[in-house]
Amino acid sequence: MRPPTVHRTPDWVQALRAKGLRATVQRVTVLDFLHHHPHADAEAIFQAVRPALPTISLQAVHLIVQGLSGKGLIRRISLPDSASARYETRIQDNHHHIQCIRCGRIEDVDCIVGHAPCIEPCDTHGMRILEASIVFRGVCQDCDDTASQRKEKP
Ligand SMILES: [Zn+2]
Ligand SMILES: [Zn+2]
Numbered sequence: 001m002r003p004p005t006v007h008r009t010p011d012w013v014q015a016l017r018a019k020g021l022r023a024t025v026q027r028v029t030v031l032d033f034l035h036h037h038p039h040a041d042a043e044a045i046f047q048a049v050r051p052a053l054p055t056i057s058l059q060a061v062h063l064i065v066q067g068l069s070g071k072g073l074i075r076r077i078s079l080p081d082s083a084s085a086r087y088e089t090r091i092q093d094n095h096h097h098i099q100c101i102r103c104g105r106i107e108d109v110d111c112i113v114g115h116a117p118c119i120e121p122c123d124t125h126g127m128r129i130l131e132a133s134i135v136f137r138g139v140c141q142d143c144d145d146t147a148s149q150r151k152e153k154p
Pocket of ligand 1: 102140141144
């Protein structure tokens with residue numbers, strides 16, 4: 001049985017302090033945005049938090065996400081069909097991603113909770129495996145529908 005999903009917003013101030021980081025308004029705002037908009041890149045975060053934080057710069061957002069992922073508060077993911085790195089607050093469960101190769105839409109793919117990695121390599125070349133990172137590439141329903149509509153037109 002899977003544990004029930006908790007939708008409550010985490011206490012970011014506490015989480016930051018537990019990692020030895022100062023709980024600045026900028027960090028908390030970025031974390032809160034990412035929690036509700038997973039897989040955003042630095043540019044998207046910047047555009048979203050700018051109204052609340054008029055003095056923030058894109059460079060500052062880059063530094064914040066670097067710092068947060070360095071401390072393990074967020075996860076940095078790079079996907080073959082995304083030009084820039086994406087970030088999410090869903091960490092520690094070794095979930096994977098599926099991305100539409102047409103529109104770039106990204107969704108989470110769960111793997112067996114508590115079993116990281118969920119695939120075993122034939123040869124680890126002596127390395128201690130921490131996780132398996134898998135990206136499923138596909139075409140989403142919307143893009144498939146658009147493609148078939150185009151075909152139906154005379
Ligand atoms: Zn799509
Ligand atoms: Zn994800």
